Amino acid sequence: MAEAEIGVIGGTGLYQMEQLADVEEVRLSTPFGDPSDAFIVGTLAGRRVAFLPRHGRGHTMSPSEINYRANIYAMKMLGVEWIIASSACGSFKEELSPGTIVLIDQFYDRTTARGDRKTFFEGGIVTHVQFADPICAFLSDLLYGAAQQVGARVVRGGTYLNMEGPAFSTRAESLVHKAWGIDVIGMTNLFEARLAREAEIHMATLALVTDYDCWHESHDDVDIEMVIRTVNENAEMFRRIVIEAVGRIPAEPVEDICSTALATAIFTRPEHIPVEARKRLEAITGKYLK
């Protein structure tokens, strides 16, 4: 099977990465179902990179329909240790204007309908991973340096509110979220971060600001045409940052809270873990459950 060290998840407006060389298309099945699309595995800056369009390359899946578990599990099957994700977002801060890239470092969950997508661990095996700092600080710092290098308008730190969607916010919701001090709003990324932590993959996100949600009095309310126009510009900048960042990612394993998340998190006593659960989670827990 094709292998990759680095995973890239493309969000709205990011359905391919033409810069990958020696590409092969890899279609995977996981114990959690099928990923959003085939992975495009190729070489970038001398490293093997696996690109996945989160919504499918034709944008056929809504945020509530995406099989986040299959997407992250398949990354693990490919050998991915680092994930760089993009997420198109609305902004609650005047200074985070459209075109700004926010290296988010926190999440707030306001989803209502994704109970079965939250964890890999169920059916006889229970874990509670540390998630106080949900984004890999090492990778986020590295991306910040890369973003500065390529001239992006980039801000370090911010809270991402994950709404259910697919409709955008009402004005009342937007004003409440703004009053809470949230920085950006999106519909997808929290689940990837949670599952990446459970899979011991370093993950960081570039939140690409496309609009001001609908709180801003002197800007038009968010509409899909405006989102798409800005996202296309953001997508180009995202690609430039990824190209710059990939070459900076260490080839040697980095030990931190991400890569050791399960070391003390599996609460179920080994003798009580069903064989079937061990099999289902082999790519993730294999090294702990001999």
Ligand SMILES: [Zn+2]
């Ligand atoms: Zn990390």
